[in-house]
Every structure is written in structure tokens, then in C-alpha cells.
Amino acid sequence: QINPKLVSTHLSPTQKIQKDKAFQPDLEILQCHHLRCPSRSLTSSGVPGKAGSNLLLYLIVGGTVTGTGAYYVYRTLKENKERFTSRVTTITTRSQEKELSPSAPGARPEVPSHVPFLLIGGGTAAFAAARSIRARDPGARVLIVSEDPALPYMRPPLSKELWFSDDPNVTETLRFKQWNGKERSIYFQPPSFYVPVRDLPFVENGGVAVLCGKKVVHMDVRGNIVKLSDGTQISYDKCLIATGGSPRNLPAIERAGKDVQQRLTLFRKIEDFKSLEKISREVKSITIIGGGFLGSELACALGRRARTRGLEVIQLFPENGNMGKVLPEYLSNWTTEKVRREGVNVMPNAVVKSVSVCGNRLMIKLKDGRKVETDHIVAAVGLEPNVELAKSAGLEVDSDFGGFRVNAELQARSNIWVAGDAACFYDIKLGRRRVEHHDHAVVSGRLAGENMTGAAKPYWHQSMFWSDLGPNVGYEAIGLVDSSLPTVGVFAKATAKDTPKSATEQSGTGIRSESETEAEASEVHISPSFSPMPQVPKQGEDYGKGVIFYLRDKVVVGIVLWNIFNRMPIARKIIKDGEEHDDLNEVAKLFNIHEE
Amino acid sequence: MTPPVSAFSELLLVVSYMVGKDRIIFATKEDHETPSSAELVADDPDDPYEEQGLILPNGDINWNCPCLGGMASGPCGEQFKSAFSCFHYSTEEIKGSDCVDQFRAMQECMQKYPDLYPQEDENEEKEKSSKDLEATPMEASAAKEEKGSS
Numbered sequence: 160q161i162n163p164k165l166v167s168t169h170l171s172p173t174q175k176i177q178k179d180k181a182f183q184p185d186l187e188i189l190q191c192h193h194l195r196c197p198s199r200s201l202t203s204s205g206v207p208g209k210a211g212s213n214l215l216l217y218l219i220v221g222g223t224v225t226g227t228g229a230y231y232v233y234r235t236l237k238e239n240k241e242r243f244t245s246r247v248t249t250i251t252t253r254s255q256e257k258e259l260s261p262s263a264p265g266a267r268p269e270v271p272s273h274v275p276f277l278l279i280g281g282g283t284a285a286f287a288a289a290r291s292i293r294a295r296d297p298g299a300r301v302l303i304v305s306e307d308p309a310l311p312y313m314r315p316p317l318s319k320e321l322w323f324s325d326d327p328n329v330t331e332t333l334r335f336k337q338w339n340g341k342e343r344s345i346y347f348q349p350p351s352f353y354v355p356v357r358d359l360p361f362v363e364n365g366g367v368a369v370l371c372g373k374k375v376v377h378m379d380v381r382g383n384i385v386k387l388s389d390g391t392q393i394s395y396d397k398c399l400i401a402t403g404g405s406p407r408n409l410p411a412i413e414r415a416g417k418d419v420q421q422r423l424t425l426f427r428k429i430e431d432f433k434s435l436e437k438i439s440r441e442v443k444s445i446t447i448i449g450g451g452f453l454g455s456e457l458a459c460a461l462g463r464r465a466r467t468r469g470l471e472v473i474q475l476f477p478e479n480g481n482m483g484k485v486l487p488e489y490l491s492n493w494t495t496e497k498v499r500r501e502g503v504n505v506m507p508n509a510v511v512k513s514v515s516v517c518g519n520r521l522m523i524k525l526k527d528g529r530k531v532e533t534d535h536i537v538a539a540v541g542l543e544p545n546v547e548l549a550k551s552a553g554l555e556v557d558s559d560f561g562g563f564r565v566n567a568e569l570q571a572r573s574n575i576w577v578a579g580d581a582a583c584f585y586d587i588k589l590g591r592r593r594v595e596h597h598d599h600a601v602v603s604g605r606l607a608g609e610n611m612t613g614a615a616k617p618y619w620h621q622s623m624f625w626s627d628l629g630p631n632v633g634y635e636a637i638g639l640v641d642s643s644l645p646t647v648g649v650f651a652k653a654t655a656k657d658t659p660k661s662a663t664e665q666s667g668t669g670i671r672s673e674s675e676t677e678a679e680a681s682e683v684h685i686s687p688s689f690s691p692m693p694q695v696p697k698q699g700e701d702y703g704k705g706v707i708f709y710l711r712d713k714v715v716v717g718i719v720l721w722n723i724f725n726r727m728p729i730a731r732k733i734i735k736d737g738e739e740h741d742d743l744n745e746v747a748k749l750f751n752i753h754e755e
Numbered sequence: 756m757t758p759p760v761s762a763f764s765e766l767l768l769v770v771s772y773m774v775g776k777d778r779i780i781f782a783t784k785e786d787h788e789t790p791s792s793a794e795l796v797a798d799d800p801d802d803p804y805e806e807q808g809l810i811l812p813n814g815d816i817n818w819n820c821p822c823l824g825g826m827a828s829g830p831c832g833e834q835f836k837s838a839f840s841c842f843h844y845s846t847e848e849i850k851g852s853d854c855v856d857q858f859r860a861m862q863e864c865m866q867k868y869p870d871l872y873p874q875e876d877e878n879e880e881k882e883k884s885s886k887d888l889e890a891t892p893m894e895a896s897a898a899k900e901e902k903g904s905s
Contacts, residue, residue, distance in 0.1 A: 293828030294818040297836065349870050352829055364833040487777040609819065619804040645776040651784065736796040744769055744780055748791035753784040 267357040270370060270391050274302040274359065276611065277385065277395035279375045279548070281305025283313060283597060284401035284579025284604035286347050289367045291608025298365040299612075302356070304387065306374040309429055310353070312345040315597050317432045318453055319627060321345070322460035330433045345429075378552035380572055397611045400554075400563060400577045401604065404542035404595070409448065411511045412538065418516040424537045426453060435537065439464055442534035443471060446523065448511060449539035450476030450483055452626050455498060457537060459629050462502035472502060473531060475509035475523075481628070483507075485636075486707075486719070487646045493702050494628060501629045506531070542595055544581045557583035560593040567617035569607045576611055578603040586618055588737055589639055589716055596624035621731050635727055638717035638734045640709055649747035650705030650721070706730075706750045713739035715746070726750050816843055829871055831864035 276292050278285040281303045289301045303311070312333070320335035329335070333345045354366035377386040384394040406425035424435050439445060439461055447458045458474040465472045478484060480491035481498050499505050510526040514536070523531040544562040548554070554571050555564040562583035565571045569584055577584075579600040583593040594603075599622035609616055627633040702721065709717030714737055718730040729749050740746050769786055772779045799805075801812055809820045818827040818836060826835050838861045841854035851858075865872035 290825060290828040291819050293832055294823070297833055348825060348829070351868050351870055352825065354830070364830075366830060367828070487774075489774050489777065489779060605819065605821075616804055620806045645778075647778040647780065649780045649782050651782060651787075732795060732798075738794065738796065740793060742792070743778075744782055744786075745791045745793040747780070747782065748787045748789075749793060749795075751787070752782075753787055 267361065269357055270387075270393065271302065271356070271360045272392065273394045274300055275396045276301040276399075277393060277397070278303045278399045278401060279378075279385070280399075280401035280403055280545075280579070280581075281307055281309075281311050281369055281371065282401060282403050282579060283311070283347075283600035284403070284582075284607070285399065286311040287601045287604025288399050288401065288576075288578060288608035288611070291605045292612055293365070293367060295609060295612040295614075300359050300362075300365040301367045302359060302393070303367065303369045304373055304375055304385075304393075305369060305371050307428065308372045309346075310350060310369055310371070311347050312429065313347065313597065314427075316345050317429065318426070318456040318460060321432060322436075322463065330436050333429065375548065376551075378548045380552050380554075380575065383574060396574065398575050399604075399607050399611060400548060400571070400575065400581060401579045401600075401607075402545040402548070403580045404544045406538065407541040407543050408538055409511055409514075409540055412514050412536070415514045416516075419514050419521060419536075422516075422521055422535050424535070426457065426537055426539055427542075438535050439470060440468070443469075444473065444520075444533040445470065445535045445537060446473040446475065446521075446531060446533040447537045447539060448475055449537075449541075450474065450478050450481050450507070451485070451539065451541075452482070452624075454537075454539035455481045455494075455628055456626060457539060458498060458503045458505070459501045459627075462498070462629075465502040471504065471533075473504045473506060473533060474498070475506040475511070475525070475531065477508065477510050479507050481505065481507075482626075482642075484642055485640050487642055487648065490648065490702055490707070490721070491642070494632060497628055497632045542580060544583075544593070546581065557591070557593070559583075560591070562593045568610050568615060569603060569618065570610065576607040578607040584618055588621070588734065592639070594622065596622060598622040598624055621734055623727055623731075632722065633724075634719050634721050635724065635730075636717065636719040637727065637730050638709065638715075639711075640717040640719055644709045644711065644717065646707050646709050647743040648702070648705055648707040648721075649744055649752065650702050651753045705752050706747050708743050708746065713741065715740065715743075720750070723750065723752055816840065825871075830868055831861060831872065834861040834864045837861070 276289075276299060278288055278301060282305075285303050285305070289303060292299050292301050305311070316333075316335045320337075321329055321333065324335055326332060326334070334342050335345070336342050352367070354362050354368045356368045356370050359366065359368040373391075374388040375385045376388050378398075379385070382394070383396070383398070384392055385398070386392050406427045408423075408425060412419060412423060424431055424438070426432075426435065435457075445461055447454050447461070454474060454476065458472060461470065461472045464470050474481075476483070478491070479488060480486075480495040482494055483491045485491075486494060495505050495507065506529075508527070509529070511523055512526045513524045515522050515524075517532070521533050521536060523533065523536070525531070546554075546556050546561070546563055549556045549563060552572075552575070554575070556562070557564040560583045562581050563571055563577040565577045565582055565584045567585040567587055569576045569578055569582060571577050580593075580595045582603060583591065584603070585591050602620055602622040603618065606614075606616060606618060606620075621637050623635055623637040625633070625635040704722035706723065706726075707719040707721060708715045709719075715733050718734065720726050720730060733746060733749075769783070770781045807817045807820065809817055809822055811817050816836075816839060826832065829835075834857070838854055838857035841857045842851035845851045845853055847853050866874065
């Protein structure tokens, strides 16, 4: 049974009109109202064939004119338009020249020696940047150089949707069902979207080419030229570094030797998913080390298999509960119980001391003396940003957060930007930070692409993230969601109708934001007398749904939407405002937590 | 057991606990139905930093709108932009009637990339969830065959 909750979305009323017309983004989902930017970042892709009339209808209905432009905005856009028209003229001239050019396809070098836009890394941030550049700069030629053999794809389904697929061939197809029942691939675009690398300088209207399986090993910032692992050199006009990160390993495991390493998965890529999926069918026991997003999601995914196939799934981590660094303690504890109900043997407060092979199995020894016997280990203990190029490029690496240090406009140096997991950037509202979530890769990649084509905009639109822990617990979040901050959580008691699974089931394949589900009054918690002395919540208190505010002084810097959906715009607004609030229950009212 | 709502409606309150540094509030539906006293800052519609929708404040098309997906950036991006710009700025009585050539060029381009721009007919558009809008790299043709049966 696919968990339709795993991808939440909402569409504007105008989107409803062309719901079936497949005029939908490959990276993001629209949010309500003025066709602004996304909440969850997974949706179907592809474009209608009968584009003409559908698009006319779309534009007529979907256009939003928001008043007269300020001088600054008008001037910038006027320049954009002029650049647009001048580029179109250039392309027309160039295409005429092409007919006269002697450059026959056979004579083209395998890799161009120069590209206007070079993107180092082939993940989500790079793809978002490529799309942004192409949208803003007509005829742009963009080269992505990726160490990965795969074309750009999205990671979240690797630890969520793909595990819940009914398709026995899912490890080959890498397709999953979205909230609306529509299937899509984890790849952002099929191969036909991309231009062959050797044709990139010559193709009439430019395009995006992906050079797979090649690593950039040296960067000469003065000469604007990079060198690949095979010695190839490519010069560029503008460059984006979107190298992402590599999974961290535990020192105890690194010391342990090859026999242990062979029974270890450091989960990040498609091949890790394929390998772990196969292993999960072959072994009797898997232990996940790590209690954060990835570890908990994988634990729940494997826990599902535990029940159907008799696989033992253990999850161990140093914190007191799942998501211990993200959720306040009471919620982390509650979440841990939920994960246990998904079939996982959760062992909190567990620090690994050593790992060894014992017979044909692994023996994990914890610092407190406990021992765990298992067949395979998945380590989900964090991400190390890939900053190897910093040395040759002379770029600064941040000592607090890791990653390349860039300014608010994601720029490291002239002509060099950084986006995605590897970027340590200045967030005007929240301060310097580095974010390892999918939507941030999309948002920062797009922003970098805009700035590489002259926009000079700072990071402003807050990215969000989400997680699901089985069909009954899901949340979306935005901003600084750090459990060390003081929090205020406002909850309503959940009824059966409030879980993500039931919300979508009740409305069939309908979009949850459009769901006609009547909101039932939630059962009311009342104490007949109001005691001025704060009491500890009773055992088994039900944190079914609500909103949690994370505070710095009295300012809300982070928000978790707990089992309530389609409220991201108001959450984003509150963080953007940066106002001091005395009574957060009043702020919570804005979220309508009692209704669906 | 919690008492029924009606018997204690005068005593409906927000119940609040502190657990260390974290405050937990259980709020009733009735409490949240009263208007919020929280103040929000008025938005500036001309804020240059804000993400824009499909149409920019000055009336131009925002090609980078996420709503356009890959349309403006794919292999037929230029044809798409050309057709759409023409339509957008068209002042004909039947808007866009002077843009037939551009739309035809766009159609012709899109037909060359069937797995990017699937050619749907009217009947298929009416089917809701069985459509496969995007083929995988591995099985472009197989997916099309499966379209009706998924």
C-alpha cells in the first residue's frame, strides 16, 4: 500500500484547471495563491502535447499582475527583456551562421574546451541551476560535470517512496507513485532532455549537457579553467559548485577492517538503495546507526519489511529519541514510540564502541556494555560536504558549519557560486548556515542560476523540509529547527481523520488541499480547574497534530507543522516577518490546527 | 475520562505545561476560533527579493516560475518562449491569433521529443490517475504501452 501522504502538495485554484494537462513542474509543487514558490518538492513532470490551447488557457487564467512595479524592479526586468530580445537576435544570427560553419559532427571534440556555464556536480542543486539559467538566458549552453554515472535525480524517494512501491521491479524502474496516484521517475528529466556533450557548443538553441562519471579535480580561479580526473580541461565564464556531500562513517567502523566494511552501507545514492533493497531480502537482521532524518526514514521503511518478512530491524543512536536534534524532547520521545510501532527495535542512548565480525555475523559493542548482533549495518551519521576543490581554487571553507563559505547571494568569488549541501551561506533572516535538505537544493540552485545570469538576489525565500515516519506521523518544517532552542508547541488532539493517510484516502486521489473532508471537532482536553502550577503532561499524552515554534529570544526562527499540511505559506511568512511575539498561542491560531 | 465539552464551556481554557525549556500547549477548537491577536507585517508586492509568480509586476513573463516546469528550459524552450511571448503581448482581438507560426514551430519541436512532451489525445486527458506523464530513461516505449493499464 503506497503511502500517499509521503508527498504532500497543494495546488492553486488555477492549477486545478489544468490538473490533467500535466503542465506541472519537475522539481517543485506549486503552492496556493499567486503561483508562488513551492512547498513540497516532488511532483510529476512532463508537458502536454497539445500545448498550444492548454497553455493559452493557463496563461489567461493563471496570470497574476501584482500592481505597478517599483522603479528598481521595472528597471531590472526591462534589462532582462532587452537582454532577452538581444539574445534572441544573436541566436537567429548564429543559426544562420551554423549553416555556413564547417564544423561537422564527426570533427567535434568529445568534451568542449569552453562552456559559458559550468556546473560542477550533477545533483538537485545543479539541475535547478541549469533550469534557472536556461529560463533566464535564451540559448544558454550549460555543462554539468558529475562524478555520478547517473543523470540528475532526486534523493528523497530513495529513503521513502521507493521502499513502499508495489512494483517488484522498482529497483530497476526507480519510479514511485506520488500523492495523486501519478507515477514518476526519480530522474528529473529523461535522457532526451539533455544535449549530447559534444554537441553543446553547436546546437542551435543551446541546452543542458551532462558529462557523467567524471570528477573535477582542480580549479584555476584566475584562469577560469577546471581540470578533470582524466586530464581534460574546460574553461568557463560562470561556474557553480554543487558538489554536495559524502556520507560520514563512524570511526569505530573505519577501524574495523574490511570484513566489517563489506557488511556496511553508507546510504546516499541510487546504488546504495539497490544494494540495501537486495540485502534486506537476504539477511535476517539489519542495524541502522543514526537517529536523524535518514536513519529514521530507513528504519521505518525497513520496519515495514520486518513485519512482512521477518526481518529484524534495529536502530541505535546516542540521543534520547528519534530526531533528538530536531524535535523537542517530549516530541522526540513520542516519535520514538511511533517508530517502534513500525516494527523497529529502537535503542536510544547507544554509542558504538567497536564493531567486529563474529562467525558470519557482526557484533556491535556499545560503550555502556550492551551488545548487538546483526548481519548488516546502515550508517546514517551525517554528511561531509565535498570541499576538495577549495584548495586548488583558493576558496574559503567554513569552520563552523563546513562547506564553501559564500555570501548572501551564494557567491564565493567573482564568477563562482555554490549551492546545495556544500554551500555555507549567509541567510539575512537567520544568519549563516548550511542546509542539507532537498528543497534547499532546489531553492539555492535556482537562486544561483538567477545570480549567474545577473539577478544579484540574496537568499530570501526560505526553503522547507519534511519527513514521514510511517503512515501516521508526518511533518513539514521551515527555518532553524534545532532542539536546543526553546520551543512552544501548540497541539490539538488528533482524530482518526487527521493522519496523512486518512486525509488522502477520504478524498480519493484528490489533492489534500482541495479535500472536502469535513473537519470534525477534535476531542477537547479540558482540566476543570486551571492550575497556576505547570504540571508534567500525563503519560500517553497524544501529540496528534499541532505547530511547534522554535525561538531565539521572542522571535520565531523555526516552525514544525506537526501532522498538519498545506500551511507552509503562513509559516514562511511568520519567519520572514521576524517579529517578537509574546503569546505564541495567538500565533498558532493562524494555522487552523483543528481543521483539515 | 475527559468531561464533555458543553458542561465546561465556561471553563474552556488553554492548558499549558513546561517541560524544561519547552512549553506545551493544548488548545481547544473553541479557543482557536477566537480571532488571533498576532500581528503580521504587511507584504510589499514590489519586493524585489520575493519569488515571483508567472507574471511579473511589470507584466512580463517570469520564465523561471516553477509553475512552468521544464518548459522554458528544455530542448523546445526557445520555441515555447517565443510562442508564449507572442501570445502574451498580442493585442489582436482574438489574442494570440497572430502567433500561429510560433505555436506551430513549438508543436513541431515538441513532436521530436515524445517522452518529454507526451502527445495526449482528448480521451486520455479525461482519465485521471492512470496516465504516465513521463517515461523513464530505461523504458520509454514500455511505459507508453502501460499507460492505459496502470
